[in-house]
């Protein structure tokens with residue numbers, strides 16, 4: 001998505017060769033008009049798939065998911081992150097690890113909000129190694145809900161999460177895929193839109 005790629009080039013901050021800081025429009029301050037365009041683009045990509053619910057993970061996924069949900073006219077459910085291992089019977093849960101933040105956590109969703117009748121679009125801000133996405137897949141499996149596809153704002157194409165998910169036959173649409181990046185050389189996008 002050209003608009004997002006331009007924004008990343010203008011305002012993104014590359015740290016080393018593998019962290020992209022986008023606090024100024026996505027992870028801390030939010031550019032509402034940009035996120036609205038992203039929501040609209042996810043709608044364009046998935047509108048014919050019978051989606052009745054959007055699932056995301058707190059916290060940064062929520063804003064994007066909400067924007068998309070306005071176009072789909074469906075509710076958003078966000079998975080919560082808990083530090084407690086003992087999560088109880090009312091919840092679906094999956095263990096997860098964030099490499100970027102170096103933390104383990106339990107991803108949890110109430111059983112009230114996912115069922116086998118659901119056709120789910122999973123939306124998140126970043127896809128790196130895919131840990132969060134695989135925990136979401138685990139939770140969806142427990143619930144019997146059907147995963148229709150995955151929409152990601154920024155995929156780090158040099159990490160293997162995207163490759164693994166596509167190899168599973170899951171429809172994965174990323175609005176910007178960073179092929180490589182460097183503090184000096186800048187950012188190269190896969191299939192950059194001109």
Ligand code: G4P
Pocket residue numbers: 018019020021022023027057058059060061097098099100101125126127128129130131132133156161
């Ligand atoms: P993975 O889930 O794809 O394996 O990624 P990883 O464990 O490395 O990432 C954990 C968290 O860090 C996720 O956010 C992910 O969105 C974020 N992240 C990964 N790479 C980058 C990056 O280059 N830049 C930024 N800004 N974030 C990155 P999270 O823990 O869910 O945090 P949040 O949603 O509360 O912000």
